[in-house]
Amino acid sequence: MSALPWFFVALAGFALLSGLYLIWESLRAALGATEPLEVQATAEADARRRLLERKEALLKNLRDLKFDYDAGKMSTPDFEALDAKLRTQAKDVLRLLDEDAAPFRQRAEAAIAARLEAAGQSPYRSKARDANEDAEPAVAKEAETSTEPGSESSSPVDPAAERVACAACDTPNDPDAVFCKKCGARVHGDDADASAPEEEERT
Template sequence: MALPAVFIVLAALALVTVIGLLWQSFRAIEGTAAVDPVRRDDLLSPDRRALLERKAALLQSLRDLSFDHEAGKISQEDFERLDEQFRADARDVLQALDVEVAPYREKAEALLAERLARGPAAPAAPPSTDDQGAPPALGQACAACSGTNDPDARFCKHCGARLPGEAPAAQRRADAHDDAPVDRSTAHVSRGGAPSPGGEVA
């Protein structure tokens, strides 16, 4: 491979590496990258880590012992002896773990007592009614079902009954026609032609 080609390949690899690092940084800023959480074991002291490992081992030994006893691999006498031994060791481990957290427990109890001595927190003030504004305008009440409707409604939106108010245009026209005076001079029409101006048949 020629020397310029080697430089081109190395430059391409460096460019890809830089782009990958920039992309990982961008994802971490955006919060989409899976950031490795701090391991719980890293926050423990060596003594406490050893106690927790011992506790897990004893619990597993108790499970294995119970399984072997149910499978008939060990006698009842051996099961009882080993079970008592494992349980005694587990109690010692739990007591040692409690001793390690005793100072923190005392501190937590002191903080709790201080908080309780201050009394309960003041209740939140109820929302002010001044900012609620004027109540909305009431609508029409239906005489049939007592439901509330919009002020400009013509029919009840609950039962469909007609609401009191201005009559529709067709009804107004019909009422106006019924109330109009009738010209009785045109009421007598002859069989053979139109009525005369005096009401006589031509």
């Protein structure tokens, strides 16, 4: 008999605690308190799962619709109307999926940026920059060499100055010519001097 009052006391205490908890949750909802991260993540995952299921269902309906049309089970106007409707719904679902993935993409980009900032810099970018820095002096040196007054590229070559005149008839010939293209005399060295009198005697 003495244990019965304690039972009611414990029951009243449990009811009081439950009422206080419900009041606390109502106040949090009224004040706009945010849900725990685990609850938010679960809700986001459920919403994305429902969108993925909706996308797969729409794609299956599009395939079935095309199969029925190819089998001659529906007219062209009916097929075009249903196909346009399903495609519009599929585009809306894909847009929602893309918008839903935007926060995850931003978080991934922020995590990558933080990791690179902590590491100093990306090794790939540093290698590319070092290669460009090594190439710049070589390019500048080549440019300076090509613009020097004594360089071959900056000094024009007169084709007429390289021609060799024949000692017998003064006809200009190519630098590597052995015989004159007009009189046939030799145009290089002592042979040219010796061939001049022979040419005169021949004429």
